Amino acid sequence: MNTEAVIGIDIGGTYTKIGVVDREGNLYYEDAVKTDKYDDPNAFVEALADLIQKFSHDNSKSLTIKGVGVGAPNANYYTGNVEFAPNLIWKGVIPFAEIFRSKFNVPVVLTNDANAAAIGEMIFGAAQNMQNFLMITLGTGLGSGLVVNGGVVYGYDGFAGELGHVCVKEKGRRCGCGKRGCLETYVSASGIKRTVFELLSSETDNSEFRDVPFSQLDSKQITLAANNGDKIARKAFDKTGKILGRALADTVAHISPEAIFLFGGLAMAGHWIFEPTKAAMEDNLLGIFRGKIDILPSGLLHKNIAVLGAAALIWKELE
Amino acid sequence: MNTEAVIGIDIGGTYTKIGVVDREGNLYYEDAVKTDKYDDPNAFVEALADLIQKFSHDNSKSLTIKGVGVGAPNANYYTGNVEFAPNLIWKGVIPFAEIFRSKFNVPVVLTNDANAAAIGEMIFGAAQNMQNFLMITLGTGLGSGLVVNGGVVYGYDGFAGELGHVCVKEKGRRCGCGKRGCLETYVSASGIKRTVFELLSSETDNSEFRDVPFSQLDSKQITLAANNGDKIARKAFDKTGKILGRALADTVAHISPEAIFLFGGLAMAGHWIFEPTKAAMEDNLLGIFRGKIDILPSGLLHKNIAVLGAAALIWKELE
Numbered sequence: 003m004n005t006e007a008v009i010g011i012d013i014g015g016t017y018t019k020i021g022v023v024d025r026e027g028n029l030y031y032e033d034a035v036k037t038d039k040y041d042d043p044n045a046f047v048e049a050l051a052d053l054i055q056k057f058s059h060d061n062s063k064s065l066t067i068k069g070v071g072v073g074a075p076n077a078n079y080y081t082g083n084v085e086f087a088p089n090l091i092w093k094g095v096i097p098f099a100e101i102f103r104s105k106f107n108v109p110v111v112l113t114n115d116a117n118a119a120a121i122g123e124m125i126f127g128a129a130q131n132m133q134n135f136l137m138i139t140l141g142t143g144l145g146s147g148l149v150v151n152g153g154v155v156y157g158y159d160g161f162a163g164e165l166g167h168v169c170v171k172e173k174g175r176r177c178g179c180g181k182r183g184c185l186e187t188y189v190s191a192s193g194i195k196r197t198v199f200e201l202l203s204s205e206t207d208n209s210e211f212r213d214v215p216f217s218q219l220d221s222k223q224i225t226l227a228a229n230n231g232d233k234i235a236r237k238a239f240d241k242t243g244k245i246l247g248r249a250l251a252d253t254v255a256h257i258s259p260e261a262i263f264l265f266g267g268l269a270m271a272g273h274w275i276f277e278p279t280k281a282a283m284e285d286n287l288l289g290i291f292r293g294k295i296d297i298l299p300s301g302l303l304h305k306n307i308a309v310l311g312a313a314a315l316i317w318k319e320l321e
Numbered sequence: 322m323n324t325e326a327v328i329g330i331d332i333g334g335t336y337t338k339i340g341v342v343d344r345e346g347n348l349y350y351e352d353a354v355k356t357d358k359y360d361d362p363n364a365f366v367e368a369l370a371d372l373i374q375k376f377s378h379d380n381s382k383s384l385t386i387k388g389v390g391v392g393a394p395n396a397n398y399y400t401g402n403v404e405f406a407p408n409l410i411w412k413g414v415i416p417f418a419e420i421f422r423s424k425f426n427v428p429v430v431l432t433n434d435a436n437a438a439a440i441g442e443m444i445f446g447a448a449q450n451m452q453n454f455l456m457i458t459l460g461t462g463l464g465s466g467l468v469v470n471g472g473v474v475y476g477y478d479g480f481a482g483e484l485g486h487v488c489v490k491e492k493g494r495r496c497g498c499g500k501r502g503c504l505e506t507y508v509s510a511s512g513i514k515r516t517v518f519e520l521l522s523s524e525t526d527n528s529e530f531r532d533v534p535f536s537q538l539d540s541k542q543i544t545l546a547a548n549n550g551d552k553i554a555r556k557a558f559d560k561t562g563k564i565l566g567r568a569l570a571d572t573v574a575h576i577s578p579e580a581i582f583l584f585g586g587l588a589m590a591g592h593w594i595f596e597p598t599k600a601a602m603e604d605n606l607l608g609i610f611r612g613k614i615d616i617l618p619s620g621l622l623h624k625n626i627a628v629l630g631a632a633a634l635i636w637k638e639l640e
Contacts, residue, residue, distance in 0.1 A: 085609075134477045148575065150469050150476075157469075157577025158453045159613060167607045168571040179607055252487040256467065256575050258476025288486045288498055290404075294478060 007065045008320070009054060009106070010313030012115060013037060013074035013098075015089040020050055021306060022057065022065060023313035027126035030065060031057045032306060038091045044101060051105045069109040070102050071316030073118030073308060078160035082112050088178065089142075111319045115139065115308065117154050117163060119265055119300070120147025121318055122311030128263070128301025135259045136250075137300075138165070140268035140275075143178075144186035144193075150257055166190070170249055189246045191221035191267050197238045198224060209234035225271040239274040246275075247282025254283070254291050265300040265307065272299075326384045327639070328373060328425070329632030331434060332356060332393035332417075334408035339369055340625060341376065341384060342632035346445035349384065350376045351625060357410045363420060370424045388428040389421050390635030392437030392627060397479035401431050407497065408461075430638045434458065434627065436473050436482060438584055438619070439466025440637055441630030447582070447620025454578045455569075456619075457484070459587035459594075462497075463505035463512075469576055485509070489568055508565040510540035510586050516557045517543060528553035544590040558593040565594075566601025573602070573610050584619040584626065591618075 005024055012019045014037060021032040033053050040046035058065070076087035082099025084090065102110040113121075120137035123129040133152045139145040144166035148155040155162045166186035167179055174183025175196060187193050198211055198219065209232050211219065227235035250262055262283075268275055280297045287295075302310055324343055331338045333356060340351040352372050359365035377384070395406035401418025403409065421429040432440075439456035442448040452471045458464040463485035467474040474481045485505035486498055493502025494515060506512050517530055517538065528551050530538065546554035569581055587594055599616045606614075621629055 132477075134481075150474050151472055153470055155469050155576055158451075158579035159577055159609070161609050162453075162575065162577035164574040164577075164607055164609075168574050169567065169605060181605070181607065248488065252571070253575065255483040255487050256481065256572065257474055258478055258481035258483075260477035286488060286500070288483055288500065290478075290480050290483075 004064045004066055006068050008068050008313050008316045009070045010309040010311070010316070011050065011070065011072045012118070012308030012312050013072065013077075013084070013090070014115075014308075015075070018046075018050070019306065019309050020053060021309035021313065022054070022067070023310060024065075025317060027310055027313075029306060029309065030061070030063065032309060033057075041091065043092050043096050043098065047098075047101045047105050054106075067106070067108055069111070069316040069320055070106050071118070071312040071314070071319075072098060072102065072110065072112045073115040073312040073315070074098065074112060075115060077112040077114045079111070079113045079117070079154075079156045080160040082110065084112070109316065109319065111316050113154070113156075113315055114145065114147075114163070115311070116145030117147040117156075118311035118315050119145075119307055120149050120154060120311070121314040122302055122307050123263055123300060124149060125314035125317060126302060126310050127307070128298060129261065132260050134257060136253060136257070136262045138246075138262065138264050140190055140264060140266035142191050144190045148257060149259075165249070165253060168249060168252070170245055185245070185249050189242055189249070189268075194221055194224055194238050194242045194268060195219050197241050198234060201234045201237050201241070205234060205237065207233040207237075211235070221267055225274060228271070228274045236274070239271065240278045242268075243275050243278025244282040247279040247284075248286045250279065250283045250297075251286035251288075254287060254295060258291065259295060261296040261298050263298050263300050265303070269299060323383045323385055325387050327387050327632050327635045328389045329628040329630070329635070330369065330389065330391045331437070331627030331631050332391065332403070332409070333434075333627075334394070337365070337369070338625065338628050339372060340628035340632065341373070341386070342629060343384075344636060346629055346632075348625060348628065349380070349382070351628060352376075360410065362411050362415050362417065366417075366420045366424050373425075386425070386427055388430070388635040388639055389425050390437070390631040390633070390638075391417060391421065391429065391431045392434040392631040392634065393417065393431060394434060396431040396433045398430070398432045398436070398473075398475045399479040401429065403431070428635065428638065430635050432473070432475075432634055433464065433466075433482070434630070435464030436466040436475075437630035437634050438464075438626055439468050439473060439630070440633040441621055441626050442582055442619060443468060444633035444636060445621060445629050446626075447617060448580065451579050453576060455572060455576070455581045457565075457581065457583050459509055459583060459585035461510050463509045467576060468578075484568070484572060487568060487571070489564055504564070504568050508561055508568070508587075513540055513543055513557050513561045513587060514538050516560050517553060520553050520556050520560070524553060524556065526552040526556075530554070540586055544593060547590070547593045555593070558590065559597045561587075562594050562597025563601040566598040566603075567605045569598065569602045569616075570605035573606060573614060577610065578614060580615040580617050582617050582619050584622070588618060
């Protein structure tokens with residue numbers, strides 16, 4: 003039997019993941035390449051095309067590839083370009099949709115990784131019956147995908163959903179974007195690390211982090227330390243959740259979502275991050291919104307959400 | 322010739338405006354009733370129906386009424402109810418869509434006044450070619466209507482677009498909603514009045530407002546005083562615009578609109594409010610959004626936007 007499938011590609015700063023996914027979200031194949039090994043974006047796409055060709059050749063099942071969906075930082079849905087992505091090796095504007103299209107000869111759609119995650123949640127995950135929800139991805143930075151009336155919010159220019167850069171503190175922490183006080187300087191893997199070091203200076207608690215230099219601290223260690231009763235780690239999660247919850251209350255005032263999904267490394271900390279976030283959001287919500295909005299882990303937590311999201315993006319487009 | 326028309330109704334705390342509007346936005350008739358004269362919402366709707374009946378009787382032109390659109394505070398598009406509106410005489414949940422429907426026997430749609438203004442701008446005003454924009458209404462409070470992908474954002478529960486209640490200052494001014502630091506406590510007719518009194522205490526400038534008690538100050542006087550060179554009035558506008566612009570930068574990060582419209586009494590202050598707002602928004606925008614977004618006066622500034630917006634709401638629904 004011939005099965006229709008699409009290619010999902012998630013371009014990250016270090017690794018790019020690729021997979022072949024059918025309409026039900028079954029993953030027939032997955033692989034990865036080192037993104038930063040390819041100075042030339044054409045050579046990079048060539049390498050991905052080679053993987054797919056090898057897979058098609060080896061694969062006994064007959065799959066028809068209907069399209070390619072790509073999630074990438076600073077990817078613009080409207081133009082199909084990746085534009086000035088600070089964390090990718092390629093500078094300037096890269097017309098990835100065009101390059102992929104010329105290589106694969108099928109429809110290609112691009113969006114940023116958080117929007118792809120939101121669509122993945124909508125097509126294959128826990129948001130399958132939701133028309134209005136928010137996806138927050140907590141990685142090195144904070145990404146977000148907004149879904150309103152059943153569609154992703156791209157905005158006028160294709161760059162909507164930059165919640166990592168709402169201001170949560172006037173004259174607050176410096177952000178890589180050039181502004182100060184951006185949400186992601188507090189709420190992200192690097193943000194909570196900064197908070198740990200702020201707490202090491204402001205508090206007197208013993209902590210295992212008093213022996214760790216800034217450059218060596220990894221956000222996973224903060225979860226482990228919280229589990230072990232480390233007070234600085236627990237205070238860091240409380241502070242992080244408090245700031246996130248307060249910011250989410252403002253986002254609720256904008257779009258009134260049914261649910262908010264947290265995804266990514268920091269979300270794996272579970273109740274350490276979910277509980278203070280939920281409490282702070284409720285404290286800051288306008289009365290009419292209180293008690294209505296769930297903060298949930300992604301329904302694709304143990305699956306390859308990045309590749310499934312990119313695949314969902316193109317499935318949604320093909321329909 | 323028979324012309325198709327709709328009834329637009331704007332329910333305010335003191336007055337309710339009503340009009341008959343054709344598809345091109347021509348207003349055939351307008352009138353108003355005192356809202357707070359009617360303890361019973363049925364009697365209130367009866368009074369409005371009487372006006373329409375009288376108009377139909379007197380009117381030589383043959384108009385067919387196709388529907389009724391209603392803008393009202395705390396009106397819910399999904400339920401057709403006005404729910405717990407603090408500024409209306411009727412308490413609790415009032416099923417206005419149902420009451421209007423039983424009286425007029427045509428389709429009835431309700432939404433809040435700011436959403437109605439946004440739809441009015443989209444159908445009859447300066448946003449006719451826009452798919453993504455924001456309407457801010459600056460009255461006693463601050464209302465907002467968000468348009469994304471060509472549709473109003475109602476959210477999961479019908480209450481999206483409460484930008485008046487995003488938090489702009491932790492432990493800031495007390496708001497009627499029970500929270501503190503809400504945008505509308507700074508940016509609205511009552512917000513700027515509070516700012517004038519804050520400045521009278523913090524600054525030493527002479528000002529005509531040093532002779533005016535709080536209860537007597539009207540926001541129009543602040544515009545007149547700014548025109549006359551009053552430093553406190555000018556500082557009040559600068560501060561108001563700065564806070565609004567900063568908040569708008571965060572809204573842009575959410576939905577990336579093409580334009581932001583300011584409407585209502587405070588927007589009539591013109592450059593006194595538009596200039597500091599625009600400057601502060603630009604200062605706080607993420608790089609990719611800078612220089613792209615217009616802050617504009619409503620295209621219906623000298624028309625009855627409230628009635629036209631309510632009429633546009635039902636026209637949009639009928640199409």
